[in-house]
Amino acid sequence: MILVDSLTKSFRVAERAGGALGTITSLVRGRYRTVDALKGVSFALGEGELLGLIGPNGAGKSTTIKILCGILEPTSGTCEVGGLVPWRERVRHVARIGAVFGQRTQLWWDLPVRESFELLRDIYRVPPDRYRARSDELIALLDLDRLLSTPVRQLSLGQRMRCEIAASMLHDPRVLFLDEPTIGLDAVAKLAVRDFVKTLHRERGVTVILTTHDMHDVEALAERVIVIGKGVILADGSLVSLRRGALAERRLWVHLVRDVTAVDIPGAVVRSRQGRSVELAFDPRTTSAHRLIAHIASLFEVEDVHLEEPPIEEVIARFYAQHAVEV
Amino acid sequence: MGAWARPYRAVFRARFHLLVQYRAAALAGFATQCWWGAIKVMVFAAFLRGAVASPMTLREAVDYIWLGQAFLTLLPWTADPELARMVRTGDVAYERLRPLDTYAFWYARAVARRTATPLLRAIPMVLTAGVLLPLAGLGTWGLAGPDGAPAAALFAVSMVICVALSSAFSTLLDTMVVALLSERGVNTIMGPLAIVFSGNLVPLPLLLDWLQPLMRYQPFAGLLDTPFRIYSGHLRGLDAAAALGRQAFWVVALVLVGRLLMGRVMSRLQTQGG
Numbered sequence: 001m002i003l004v005d006s007l008t009k010s011f012r013v014a015e016r017a018g019g020a021l022g023t024i025t026s027l028v029r030g031r032y033r034t035v036d037a038l039k040g041v042s043f044a045l046g047e048g049e050l051l052g053l054i055g056p057n058g059a060g061k062s063t064t065i066k067i068l069c070g071i072l073e074p075t076s077g078t079c080e081v082g083g084l085v086p087w088r089e090r091v092r093h094v095a096r097i098g099a100v101f102g103q104r105t106q107l108w109w110d111l112p113v114r115e116s117f118e119l120l121r122d123i124y125r126v127p128p129d130r131y132r133a134r135s136d137e138l139i140a141l142l143d144l145d146r147l148l149s150t151p152v153r154q155l156s157l158g159q160r161m162r163c164e165i166a167a168s169m170l171h172d173p174r175v176l177f178l179d180e181p182t183i184g185l186d187a188v189a190k191l192a193v194r195d196f197v198k199t200l201h202r203e204r205g206v207t208v209i210l211t212t213h214d215m216h217d218v219e220a221l222a223e224r225v226i227v228i229g230k231g232v233i234l235a236d237g238s239l240v241s242l243r244r245g246a247l248a249e250r251r252l253w254v255h256l257v258r259d260v261t262a263v264d265i266p267g268a269v270v271r272s273r274q275g276r277s278v279e280l281a282f283d284p285r286t287t288s289a290h291r292l293i294a295h296i297a298s299l300f301e302v303e304d305v306h307l308e309e310p311p312i313e314e315v316i317a318r319f320y321a322q323h324a325v326e327v
Numbered sequence: 328m329g330a331w332a333r334p335y336r337a338v339f340r341a342r343f344h345l346l347v348q349y350r351a352a353a354l355a356g357f358a359t360q361c362w363w364g365a366i367k368v369m370v371f372a373a374f375l376r377g378a379v380a381s382p383m384t385l386r387e388a389v390d391y392i393w394l395g396q397a398f399l400t401l402l403p404w405t406a407d408p409e410l411a412r413m414v415r416t417g418d419v420a421y422e423r424l425r426p427l428d429t430y431a432f433w434y435a436r437a438v439a440r441r442t443a444t445p446l447l448r449a450i451p452m453v454l455t456a457g458v459l460l461p462l463a464g465l466g467t468w469g470l471a472g473p474d475g476a477p478a479a480a481l482f483a484v485s486m487v488i489c490v491a492l493s494s495a496f497s498t499l500l501d502t503m504v505v506a507l508l509s510e511r512g513v514n515t516i517m518g519p520l521a522i523v524f525s526g527n528l529v530p531l532p533l534l535l536d537w538l539q540p541l542m543r544y545q546p547f548a549g550l551l552d553t554p555f556r557i558y559s560g561h562l563r564g565l566d567a568a569a570a571l572g573r574q575a576f577w578v579v580a581l582v583l584v585g586r587l588l589m590g591r592v593m594s595r596l597q598t599q600g601g
Contacts, residue, residue, distance in 0.1 A: 066420065069420075069423075069424060070423065070424075071423045071424065072596060073594055073595075090423070091426045091428070094423070094424050094426045095426035097424075099421075099424055101421070103417070104416065104417055104420060104421060105418060105421075106421040106424070108341065111341065111345070115341065118337075119337055119338070122333050122334050122336075122338075123334040123337065123425050123426075123427065124334075124425075125330060125333055125334065125426075
């Protein structure tokens with residue numbers, strides 16, 4: 001469905017020395033610096049897959065998405081979406097994709113949501129009956145009924161983002177690009193967006209590429225994750241394999257009945273201690289949880305234990321650190 | 328053709344509906360333009376009354392001035408502020424996401440802007456200068472009717488081409504804004520050019536003799552000068568036909584230049600803010 005082969009993209013960025021002198025010399029002779037946003041990105045994605053594209057700011061996620069959308073031309077390399085080269089056959093290509101850029105708006109600021117939708121209907125030349133069925137469905141799924149007659153500028157960010165996503169699906173695209181769709185949203189709106197994407201993907205088999213900084217989006221949605229840093233792919237696989245590679249440790253919380261002076265258990269490291277609560281870290285590949293708990297129980301009177309994996313944010317932060325990516 | 332044009336018609340309609348809502352701005356503009364029109368009529372009256380062998384009669388000049396006031400906003404002196412905002416915020420990326428010819432898409436927007444806004448101001452202006460002033464016994468200083476039915480018909484044709492030309496200029500400006508990332512430079516340069524060379528400041532025939540050939544062939548003449556001179560009968564017959572031809576030529580030329588520039592700009596597009 002999507003084939004990306006050694007894409008590179010360089011931008012020219014104007015530079016100027018500080019101060020009045022710098023301003024004047026920059027008028028006479030512009031100095032430019034070349035920034036390599038992408039340095040050879042390749043991957044393939046099958047029909048109906050859901051890919052999470054993550055990486056720190058400036059890693060090249062948005063550039064990749066914009067090339068795949070046909071908005072930007074790469075400096076070198078090729079890609080194909082559904083058999084079309086996006087920037088070369090832009091008009092045919094964009095008719096078949098949907099896109100949401102979380103920090104931008106595609107709705108007409110002064111128009112009520114309904115009129116924006118109808119304008120998009122005409123722009124994508126959607127037949128009236130297909131539009132009716134499609135918009136009814138999207139309105140129900142995203143609970144937009146009460147928003148339709150409100151001008152876009154009066155919507156809250158969460159309401160607007162729901163409308164933006166509906167707007168990107170009115171022409172029934174087979175591929176959906178979501179560039180930071182949950183940025184700035186509250187918990188409820190984030191859940192609504194995730195649920196909707198899940199429905200699209202599971203029930204309609206839409207291929208989705210999602211970029212985000214919210215690792216819960218990735219945890220909730222993506223079967224496959226690509227980590228980009230400094231314009232190259234650092235990892236490509238499932239979240240589980242990423243976790244295994246970057247930060248495999250498990251954490252064991254032990255709540256003791258009585259105060260103790262020291263906790264020293266072979267195979268585990270004390271991460272933190274607050275009164276009678278102790279947080280231990282251990283490597284599940286060398287130490288078994290079951291034996292660890294048994295050992296602790298033999299030493300102390302235990303009130304409660306629970307086991308957890310490090311939060312995904314921490315895994316990713318560790319991963320970035322291992323790959324010396326500036327965050 | 329119908330299906331092909333559907334998106335462009337829809338965009339035109341949406342923009343047009345939106346723009347005709349700015350009635351307070353139109354009213355303010357109308358008041359200013361009445362005032363300026365009155366002053367200009369008095370100035371030209373002082374110059375032209377009793378002048379012998381003037382390139383333009385007082386009658387023709389007065390019509391030219393009032394029409395100029397009525398259709399002032401037909402001049403393409405600024406880029407579309409909405410598109411300029413989209414360039415600044417990066418929303419312009421969405422414009423490339425539409426399965427449309429971006430030039431035609433923006434041209435349709437420009438046509439809406441170059442019809443809705445002038446229409447709102449032209450109607451009260453023409454009523455005031457063409458009906459109220461004569462009723463008040465000031466017909467000499469008001470807008471007279473066109474120079475006969477053929478002149479009226481040719482004027483209508485010329486106004487249509489004028490809208491096409493103005494929209495081509497506007498779309499070119501919009502494209503330049505994408506290249507330059509700001510509308511300020513474009514607007515600063517375009518304002519005076521459009522006002523002077525369209526004849527809005529001083530009717531072109533009243534400029535120096537040696538400038539006349541230059542004035543005739545430059546693209547801005549087709550904006551106001553050509554239809555207004557046809558209206559008052561200052562251009563007739565073959566002269567009028569030739570002027571219409573020049574007008575149409577510039578529409579084609581500016582559309583071609585605009586499309587060429589857009590192709591170049593869009594292929595080198597960089598989006599702001601990642």
